[in-house]
Amino acid sequence: MATMNMLQAINNALDIAMAENDSTCIFGEDVGFFGGVFRATSNLQEKYGKERVFNTPLTEQGIAGFANGLAAQGSIPIAEIQFADYIFPAFDQIVNETAKFRYRSGNEFNVGNLVFRTPYGGGIAGGLYHSQSPEAYFSHTPGLKIAVPRNPYQAKGLLLASIRSKDPVVFFEPKKLYRASTGEVPEEDYEIPLGKAEVVKEGADITLLAWGAQFEAIEKAAEMAEKDGISCELIDLRSIVPWDVETVAKSVTKTGRLLINHEAPLTSGFGGEIAATIQEECFLYLESPIARVCGLDTPFPLAHEKEYMPDHLKTYEAIIRSVNF
Amino acid sequence: MTNPNNVTLTDNHTVEFVSGNALAIPTLRILKEDGTLHKGASLPDLDKETALKMYDTMSFIRVLDERMVAAQRQGRISFYMQCLGEEAAVTGSAGALDFEDMIMGQYREHAAIHYRGFTLDQFMNQMFSNEKDLGKGRQMPIHYGSNELNYMTISSPLGTQIPQATGYAYGQKLKGEGKCTICYFGEGAASEGDFHAGLNMAAVHKAPVIFFCRNNGYAISTPADEQFKGDGIATRGVGYGMKTIRVDGADLLAVYAATKEARRIAVEDHEPVLIEAIAYRLGAHSTSDDPSGYRSKEEEEKFRSNDPVERYRLWLVKQGWLNEEEDAKRIEQLRGDILDAVKKAEVIDKPAIDELITDVYEEPTPHLVKQLEDTKQHIKKYPDAYPVTAGRIS
Ligand SMILES: Cc1ncc(C[n+]2csc(CCOP(=O)(O)OP(=O)(O)O)c2C)c(N)n1
Numbered sequence: 001m002a003t004m005n006m007l008q009a010i011n012n013a014l015d016i017a018m019a020e021n022d023s024t025c026i027f028g029e030d031v032g033f034f035g036g037v038f039r040a041t042s043n044l045q046e047k048y049g050k051e052r053v054f055n056t057p058l059t060e061q062g063i064a065g066f067a068n069g070l071a072a073q074g075s076i077p078i079a080e081i082q083f084a085d086y087i088f089p090a091f092d093q094i095v096n097e098t099a100k101f102r103y104r105s106g107n108e109f110n111v112g113n114l115v116f117r118t119p120y121g122g123g124i125a126g127g128l129y130h131s132q133s134p135e136a137y138f139s140h141t142p143g144l145k146i147a148v149p150r151n152p153y154q155a156k157g158l159l160l161a162s163i164r165s166k167d168p169v170v171f172f173e174p175k176k177l178y179r180a181s182t183g184e185v186p187e188e189d190y191e192i193p194l195g196k197a198e199v200v201k202e203g204a205d206i207t208l209l210a211w212g213a214q215f216e217a218i219e220k221a222a223e224m225a226e227k228d229g230i231s232c233e234l235i236d237l238r239s240i241v242p243w244d245v246e247t248v249a250k251s252v253t254k255t256g257r258l259l260i261n262h263e264a265p266l267t268s269g270f271g272g273e274i275a276a277t278i279q280e281e282c283f284l285y286l287e288s289p290i291a292r293v294c295g296l297d298t299p300f301p302l303a304h305e306k307e308y309m310p311d312h313l314k315t316y317e318a319i320i321r322s323v324n325f
Numbered sequence: 326m327t328n329p330n331n332v333t334l335t336d337n338h339t340v341e342f343v344s345g346n347a348l349a350i351p352t353l354r355i356l357k358e359d360g361t362l363h364k365g366a367s368l369p370d371l372d373k374e375t376a377l378k379m380y381d382t383m384s385f386i387r388v389l390d391e392r393m394v395a396a397q398r399q400g401r402i403s404f405y406m407q408c409l410g411e412e413a414a415v416t417g418s419a420g421a422l423d424f425e426d427m428i429m430g431q432y433r434e435h436a437a438i439h440y441r442g443f444t445l446d447q448f449m450n451q452m453f454s455n456e457k458d459l460g461k462g463r464q465m466p467i468h469y470g471s472n473e474l475n476y477m478t479i480s481s482p483l484g485t486q487i488p489q490a491t492g493y494a495y496g497q498k499l500k501g502e503g504k505c506t507i508c509y510f511g512e513g514a515a516s517e518g519d520f521h522a523g524l525n526m527a528a529v530h531k532a533p534v535i536f537f538c539r540n541n542g543y544a545i546s547t548p549a550d551e552q553f554k555g556d557g558i559a560t561r562g563v564g565y566g567m568k569t570i571r572v573d574g575a576d577l578l579a580v581y582a583a584t585k586e587a588r589r590i591a592v593e594d595h596e597p598v599l600i601e602a603i604a605y606r607l608g609a610h611s612t613s614d615d616p617s618g619y620r621s622k623e624e625e626e627k628f629r630s631n632d633p634v635e636r637y638r639l640w641l642v643k644q645g646w647l648n649e650e651e652d653a654k655r656i657e658q659l660r661g662d663i664l665d666a667v668k669k670a671e672v673i674d675k676p677a678i679d680e681l682i683t684d685v686y687e688e689p690t691p692h693l694v695k696q697l698e699d700t701k702q703h704i705k706k707y708p709d710a711y712p713v714t715a716g717r718i719s
Contacts, residue, residue, distance in 0.1 A: 030547055032546075034545075034546035034618055054551075129480070296681065297685070302464060303713060307678060307681060
């Protein structure tokens, strides 16, 4: 085991993927020699050459379309979109093409080998164009898988699983944790299966659910609640599509309560989807309404970032309301 | 139009391809580095007052950049972007416009908004996201904008302003105002789909827009030769069927002359124009960037001697329009003024919490009003956790 931060873990996963297959390519804005603006692709160009690790022109639409073609041809493209906020110029290519390649051709063609990596989320004083969490837009499109790691161990395992998946994956990386989150990461190859949630801590009174950087908020809130004698079960969803209904439902059946925390705005956020499904699965076991602690329905602010964030205090308050319902 | 395909059909009976660099576009240069004119070059029609105003803007921006990069290093602001090396390109073009012409920048064009009258305090209020910021503290530092000054607020997603400029300019033409729009962008942003969409629509619909590409050699770490092939960005203007010129971006007089004529073409002939200004981004991309990772000190040094501000200053002195002693004093004074303005802006309150939900829609919707109310109640309970707003919630 080695101690790595999330960027190192991602770099390590990319290194393994590059070494294992000569047709794996990494590309995006500034990812070449410079190693990307966050340095996730450092040293890979030196190691694998300019043909396989390269800077693209500044066009997300081009990057995504190029990735689609490359994947359809049978290579393994790992494309970086510099910030998740800038994935929207690529939206048509991802939503109409990547997601539907297999379906529309009757599986004559597919782009299953494709991964889009992109840093998402706030907490870095980035304001409205460097802080968005756009996972819900993609979750609404059948054909795309979506994963979000919360620590270096997951980042490596989930990324390797995404790269080897036979379906295209949008891989959201919480940039706030890139350097802040460090931990033990096996140096050898391993995968964390897509579609499986992780029960991080067992508890009896309420299930708290989050993913990526927001996991920290529910962890801290749970610590506060434990002092009041409330026992929280903590689940990291890890994959947004497909998401692990079974694990969440099993937990809620036990605790009778669910709180979902995500950073994206409340309205049409993925929390709404989870709430609807769990209400269906666990209706007779619920002891309080499913709670959602989310970003506000405004663009991501700068001066009021703290006020906007679904932080541990807001989560704690929601736990208390839920338990006292 | 020669035929329904809208192409010129000149017969050829051998297989011959036109090469990608077949259009060698010349570069307009007027001022030499020593402040004298190139042989054969003629001075643009430029009065003393405008000439000095442009100089004031360039020297202001230079001092502002230097001080704000330092302020960022001291942790007083979160982020900064300077325009070192490109002062003449932005100032010379902005100076050639009418006040009512619209300016749509990318982000490195603060010289243009200063030229229009954006004050030192206004700069600071934006950078410190305080309650006096016209943008209400929502965007990162350097995202300026002012309706009063006809300067569209900067948006971070690159290239998005290019087709918008076309639409804006078309509206100006419809209203017969005799005005135009200038749209700035980098050679990197010229790779975005929006660039192609914007230029094509401008050409077809004859919008009075000046596309101004600052080709400064880099898009963050990516050098221009990994960004595009062909001869610069200028050839694309020709490809889209518009009048195009390439200028030395470190030569204020060349930029000024080119933009004056571009404005005339846009407004009188109702045609879009493309200007490519060749410059060098002498500084880092932003304060989050370290160029030593992707370019050499020697390269930077080579361009450091090609200083656009110094070149223009020498010319002004030769014209007898600038007194060197007074100029040095003024620059010293500016340094002090900027420091004072920093101190003033950093203690002004952040915008009130109510601004969290304004301007999302024209009027806050009921769900936003409720979310704000809940947020306020929450902050009251935990005032220490939200120091920016807690003390001012009634
Ligand atoms: C759509 C989009 N993609 C990526 C970015 C991140 N980004 C900000 S500036 C920049 C480089 C821009 O280079 P260029 O257009 O040449 O302008 P310069 O910085 O050289 O003035 C990049 C990639 C962005 N802001 N928007």
